[in-house]
Amino acid sequence: MTWDLVANVLIAGLLTGMVYGLMALGLSVIFGVVRVVNFAHGEMMTIAMYAAVILFVGFRLDPFLAVLPVAAAFFVFGYWLQKGLINPFITRPEHSQFMLLVAVAIIMVNVLLMVFGPDARNLQVDYQLESFEIGRLLVDKARVYAAGVALLTAGALFGFFRFTLTGKAIRACADNHLGALVVGLNVKHLYALTFGIGSACVAVAGCMMVLLVDVTPNLGPAYTLLAFITVIVGGMGSMPGAIVGGILIGMSEALAGLLISPSAKSMFSFGLLILVLLLRPQGLLGKKP
Amino acid sequence: MSALLEVRNLSKAFRGLKAVNNVSFEVPAKGIVALIGPNGAGKTTCFNLIAGEFAADTGEVRLGGTLLSGMRSDQACKAGIGRTYQVVKPFPEMTVEENVVVGALNRAPTVAAARCAANEVLKLVHLDKKAHIRAAHLTLPERKRLEVARALATQPRILLLDEVMAGLRPTEVDEIVAVFRTVNQETGLAILFVEHVMRAVMALAQEVVVLHHGEMIARGAPDAVVRDPKVIESYLGAEAVDG
Amino acid sequence: MNRRALVSLLILGVALLLLPLFANSYLLSVATLILFFAFAGQAWNVMMGFCGQLSLGHSLYVGVGAYVAAGLFVHLGIGPWAGVWLAVALCVALGCTIGFLAFRFGISGVYFALLTIAFAEFTRIGFDHLQWTGGPGGLFLKVAQRDTIDIANFRGPPAMYYYAILALAAGALALCSWLLKSRAGFYWQAIRENEEAAQALGINTFRWKMLAVAISSAMTAVAGVFYAFYYNNLFPEQIFHISRSIEIILGPIIGGVGTLFGPILGAVVLTVLADGITELLAAVGVEVPGIKQVFYGIVLLMVIMFLPNGIWPTLARKLGLVHAEGGK
Numbered sequence: 001m002t003w004d005l006v007a008n009v010l011i012a013g014l015l016t017g018m019v020y021g022l023m024a025l026g027l028s029v030i031f032g033v034v035r036v037v038n039f040a041h042g043e044m045m046t047i048a049m050y051a052a053v054i055l056f057v058g059f060r061l062d063p064f065l066a067v068l069p070v071a072a073a074f075f076v077f078g079y080w081l082q083k084g085l086i087n088p089f090i091t092r093p094e095h096s097q098f099m100l101l102v103a104v105a106i107i108m109v110n111v112l113l114m115v116f117g118p119d120a121r122n123l124q125v126d127y128q129l130e131s132f133e134i135g136r137l138l139v140d141k142a143r144v145y146a147a148g149v150a151l152l153t154a155g156a157l158f159g160f161f162r163f164t165l166t167g168k169a170i171r172a173c174a175d176n177h178l179g180a181l182v183v184g185l186n187v188k189h190l191y192a193l194t195f196g197i198g199s200a201c202v203a204v205a206g207c208m209m210v211l212l213v214d215v216t217p218n219l220g221p222a223y224t225l226l227a228f229i230t231v232i233v234g235g236m237g238s239m240p241g242a243i244v245g246g247i248l249i250g251m252s253e254a255l256a257g258l259l260i261s262p263s264a265k266s267m268f269s270f271g272l273l274i275l276v277l278l279l280r281p282q283g284l285l286g287k288k289p
Numbered sequence: 290m291s292a293l294l295e296v297r298n299l300s301k302a303f304r305g306l307k308a309v310n311n312v313s314f315e316v317p318a319k320g321i322v323a324l325i326g327p328n329g330a331g332k333t334t335c336f337n338l339i340a341g342e343f344a345a346d347t348g349e350v351r352l353g354g355t356l357l358s359g360m361r362s363d364q365a366c367k368a369g370i371g372r373t374y375q376v377v378k379p380f381p382e383m384t385v386e387e388n389v390v391v392g393a394l395n396r397a398p399t400v401a402a403a404r405c406a407a408n409e410v411l412k413l414v415h416l417d418k419k420a421h422i423r424a425a426h427l428t429l430p431e432r433k434r435l436e437v438a439r440a441l442a443t444q445p446r447i448l449l450l451d452e453v454m455a456g457l458r459p460t461e462v463d464e465i466v467a468v469f470r471t472v473n474q475e476t477g478l479a480i481l482f483v484e485h486v487m488r489a490v491m492a493l494a495q496e497v498v499v500l501h502h503g504e505m506i507a508r509g510a511p512d513a514v515v516r517d518p519k520v521i522e523s524y525l526g527a528e529a530v531d532g
Numbered sequence: 533m534n535r536r537a538l539v540s541l542l543i544l545g546v547a548l549l550l551l552p553l554f555a556n557s558y559l560l561s562v563a564t565l566i567l568f569f570a571f572a573g574q575a576w577n578v579m580m581g582f583c584g585q586l587s588l589g590h591s592l593y594v595g596v597g598a599y600v601a602a603g604l605f606v607h608l609g610i611g612p613w614a615g616v617w618l619a620v621a622l623c624v625a626l627g628c629t630i631g632f633l634a635f636r637f638g639i640s641g642v643y644f645a646l647l648t649i650a651f652a653e654f655t656r657i658g659f660d661h662l663q664w665t666g667g668p669g670g671l672f673l674k675v676a677q678r679d680t681i682d683i684a685n686f687r688g689p690p691a692m693y694y695y696a697i698l699a700l701a702a703g704a705l706a707l708c709s710w711l712l713k714s715r716a717g718f719y720w721q722a723i724r725e726n727e728e729a730a731q732a733l734g735i736n737t738f739r740w741k742m743l744a745v746a747i748s749s750a751m752t753a754v755a756g757v758f759y760a761f762y763y764n765n766l767f768p769e770q771i772f773h774i775s776r777s778i779e780i781i782l783g784p785i786i787g788g789v790g791t792l793f794g795p796i797l798g799a800v801v802l803t804v805l806a807d808g809i810t811e812l813l814a815a816v817g818v819e820v821p822g823i824k825q826v827f828y829g830i831v832l833l834m835v836i837m838f839l840p841n842g843i844w845p846t847l848a849r850k851l852g853l854v855h856a857e858g859g860k
Contacts, residue, residue: 037642085837092840094641095586099785099836102778106829113822217822221774225653228646267657270650277647278637340732366734374732380725382790391722394715395734403718443734 004136009254011139015147017250019208021243022150023223024230025157026201032237033174033194036086037094039101042223043108044199048074048206049215050116056123063125063207064145071203078199083192090191105220112217120214128211146208153204154243157197161239170194174237222266229273235286244285248272293318293479294339294447299348301334308334310503311348316447319477321469323484323494323511327524330500332483333375336449339481340372341365352446366395371445373436375452375483381425385416388424388435392442407442414438414468430457434465441472448472450482454489466492491515499524537853548698552691560690564762566803567697568755573783573795574704575751580781581790582708582717583744584724586641589630589648591776592655593623593749597756598766599665602673605685605761607664612686612757620753626651627749631742649774656772665766673764686761693762700758701796704751709792711747720744724790752780786835788842797844805831 027041038044051070055061085104089097130141161167173180173190180187209215226249234245249269256268276283292315301309309331316322324332338345341362350357357365366372371392380388389407390400397403411417414434419427424435433453440448450469454462466489472478484490490497490511497514499507501523507514514520551563572594579585600622601615630651634644660668681688686696711717719740722730731737760766770776787798809827813819839846848854 088837094645095580095781095785095789096836096840098586098588098645099782100833103829103832103836106832107826110822110825110829114820114826118821225649225774229650232643232646261661263660264657267654270654270657273650274633274647274654277639277643277650278633281637281639281643342728342732361736362728362732363734363736366732372732374729378726378729380722380729382725383721387718387721391718391730391735392733394718400713400715400718439729439733 006255006258008137008139009258010251011137012143013251013254014247015139015143015250016212016254017247018147018150018243019205019212019246020226020230020250021234021246022154022201022208023205024227024234024246025154025239025242026198026205027227028231028234028236028239028242029157029201030195030198031231033170034082034086034090034191036090036097037101037228038195038198039098039224040105040108040220041202041227042225043105043112043220044074044078044202045206045209045223045227046112046215046217046220047108048203049210049219050112050121051203052207052210053121053123053215056125063123063211064149067149067204067207070207071200074199074203075196077196079192079196081199082195083188086195087188087191105224109217109220116217118217120216122214123210125211142211146211149208150205151243153201154239157201158239160197166190166193226266226269229269232283233272233276235283238283238285238287241283241285245283248284291318292316293320293353294481295351296335296339297349297351299335299338299350300346301331301338301343302346307503309338309345309500312500312503312505313348314498314505314508316479316481319473319479321473321480321482321493321495323482323490323497324500325484325487325490325497325524326500329502330524331503332500333451334503335500336372336451336483339365340370340449366443366445369446370449371440371443371447372449373433373440373451373453375455377429377432377436379424379427379432379435382423384421384423385427385435386411386420389438389442392439393444395443403442406444407438410438410442413441413472415464430461433457437465437468441478445478447479447481450480450484452483452485454484454486457486459488462486462489463492465489469493487515534853536851537848540851540853545702552694557690560694562803562807564690564694564697566799567694567701568758568762569780569783569799569803570796571697571701571704571758572752572755572780573787573799574701574708575748575755576781577784577789577791577795578708578711578751579744579748581784581794582712582724583720583741584727585631585741585744586645587648587748588645588774588777588781589650589652590748590752590780591772591774592626592648592652593752594756594759594776594780595652595655595659595766595768595771596623596626597753598760598771599659599671599756600753601757602671602760602766603665606671606673611684612761613684616754616757619757620750623749623753623756624746627745628742631745635738635741649777652772652774652777656768659768659772665768668768670765670767672766673761675764693758697758697762700754705792705796707751712792716740716743721790782832784842786832786842788844791842791844793848794842794844797847798842801843 023045027038030036030038048070052063052066055066056063089100127141132139132141132144161171169185170190170193173185173187230245230249231242233248234241252268252272253265256265294316297313299309299312312335324335326332337343339350341357341360341364345358352369355368357368360368386407389410390403393403393406397406408417411420414437416431416434416438419431427435437453454465469480470493473480494511497509497511498505499514499520506523507517507520552560555563576587576590579587597619600619601612604610604615605612630648634647639647659665665671679689681692719735722735723737723740727737782802783798784795786801787796788794806828809824813824
């Protein structure tokens with residue numbers, strides 16, 4: 001094993017990690033504001049991946065363009081999922097919310113299975129096998145672009161929450177639910193908006209991910225867990241934390257795959273999760289509760 | 290009278306803000322002491338320090354000579370501290386009786402014995418007719434009495450009451466004051482209470498400790514304290530003395 | 533519970549005892565499955581329903597319990613009656629480790645749930661790499677002879693397994709009913725309802741939460757041992773998977789979290805539902821993979837939306853099995 005190899009693998013992990021980070025960002029935003037843990041997050045990611053495959057196979061639409069319609073559709077879907085289904089559960093106990101979203105996840109996985117069958121799907125863009133050469137490093141082009149889009153989306157989201165009125169209103173909801181009600185914010189609408197935004201994040205992440213891995217219907221639970229781990233490692237409710245967590249997980253997975261075996265890679269992530277929960281339960285960038 | 294509860298130089302700061310600053314007072318055996326002061330004066334923090342909810346920065350608390358400082362709240366309870374919360378914390382899905390049984394199990398050897406003890410206490414606070422209702426269905430004054438019942442059921446040596454009379458009508462205040470006086474006289478249970486309702490303070494307390502910005506500014510018999518110019522200025526205002 | 537409820541329970545008990553005399557093998561296997569989930573659900577209910585600690589990783593204890601007993605049997609010829617003790621001990625140790633770490637570090641709620649998932653997943657991947665138990669290829673017990681009963685090695689006809697799991701489920705019901713009326717039951721419920729207030733009433737919450745975890749993991753370990761000897765094959769991918777944990781906890785949630793009969797009723801409803809849908813789809817002639825689970829998910833969604841406290845509390849009141857007030 002050479003240092004070149006390690007560096008190559010680490011950079012690939014870093015770039016993939018940014019896509020993970022965007023997926024986790026969706027979960028983090030939803031949890032931070034609505035206080036509901038979206039147990040169907042990975043399943044939504046899988047749906048987005050299939051959507052990108054269909055658009056590519058059916059309409060020759062490049063995933064980087066498919067991002068726009070898929071994200072828009074997911075935004076609408078997330079908005080109504082929150083408004084129609086999840087909203088009545090906001091005040092119910094955690095296990096009740098959990099079961100609701102598990103039921104949604106079961107339906108999603110199996111509808112995918114019914115429609116697409118159990119076989120893996122993927123798409124082949126022209127630049128899939130091309131790569132950038134920087135000195136002795138070889139970096140896949142598709143991976144670089146995917147990471148770029150993930151960062152761009154995350155940046156747009158930071159901007160939205162920091163500078164727009166709606167973004168500020170949503171943050172107010174997250175900080176003080178009762179206070180937001182008192183000053184006359186339409187909390188129900190803002191929650192739905194947040195769920196829509198979180199879903200759109202997943203959609204973008206899904207369209208990018210399909211450039212990097214094949215998709216099967218049963219990927220969902222694994223991605224859900226991955227998103228949880230990322231968010232907890234980075235810090236629940238911290239937006240930069242989600243990206244940092246994603247990068248860490250991406251790199252540790254890559255390293256584990258290289259040093260031990262690819263099948264042990266998620267063991268590394270879970271180990272990291274257990275460590276973080278014990279040593280810094282609020283996450284690396286999270287604030288103390 | 291010898292002191293049952295001794296609070297010595299107690300201090301606690303939250304992020305640099307001194308919530309309780311070098312406070313010392315005693316509660317004598319069988320005594321009733323009121324802790325008063327404006328909002329944010331550090332009364333509830335004082336309670337939480339005594340009851341082991343969180344640890345003091347400096348100073349110590351002793352109950353009958355035993356050092357309480359450093360104990361968790363369950364250990365403090367075992368040592369003889371019974372407390373209520375300003376914001377009531379009932380067990381909503383359990384019945385009123387079950388709520389009090391949990392408290393009674395602190396000393397009772399069996400569940401049956403605890404149930405007996407619980408029913409005695411419920412009679413005392415006039416909740417016996419509601420024994421088999423879930424606590425979630427109680428009104429706020431009833432929940433406050435439930436808190437008192439639960440704390441009493443642990444058979445404490447001293448009862449810490451945090452604003453149990455807030456929001457009660459004057460007749461209800463008199464009723465509950467009578468309950469505390471009975472318990473105090475019959476069992477010799479000492480009481481330390483935080484209260485804004487001056488009617489109750491004047492009727493119940495043998496001694497009053499006044500906190501302001503975390504510091505003790507006055508201490509003495511109720512009549513004397515309410516005439517203290519410092520107390521009037523910082524807290525009571527002129528009309529409160531007349532009322 | 534009133535007299536009507538007692539009589540109903542008695543009739544149900546007799547019916548269950550006599551079931552193998554009338555039932556065909558299919559019905560018996562369904563009944564065994566129901567009782568298995570009723571038992572495992574009861575175990576989970578001790579931790580979540582009674583004490584309020586949400587575990588989403590109970591597959592960990594099923595898996596470790598199953599693998600320990602099966603491994604001892606396959607490799608060393610040690611029967612389940614000895615193996616179950618080691619399985620229980622190991623699962624209790626695991627449960628207490630998770631509990632200790634979580635409770636000491638103040639991890640609760642969603643975070644605690646995720647910690648339990650993490651441990652289960654961690655162990656699943658670990659077993660994938662453990663050669664002693666066959667790794668991902670699985671561990672197999674020799675299939676039992678249907679006509680001879682070998683109690684010592686827990687091998688025999690389906691009816692034997694049925695009676696074993698019936699005894700376990702009934703025992704769990706009795707144990708939980710007793711626990712709920714004991715000091716532990718009062719303390720657990722107090723912790724579930726408001727931990728801070730519970731502690732101020734003199735309850736060492738850490739110790740009692742640990743007890744709930746220990747009992748729950750021990751019971752689930754026994755369920756795992758039964759699983760190994762009934763199904764005869766174990767794969768890490770299946771037994772430790774999060775969907776296994778979800779299967780276990782669906783019953784109590786559908787039936788009614790924190791109630792004694794909720795886990796049992798939930799197991800009946802879910803198993804009958806799943807099998808009913810399979811039968812129905814087979815009758816109609818639809819064979820699309822996944823369609824069964826879609827129906828399953830939709831029904832689940834309906835129950836969660838319209839009966840948030842589970843089926844049992846509502847049903848029990850309708851049937852007059854409990855008194856109207858204080859109805860739990």
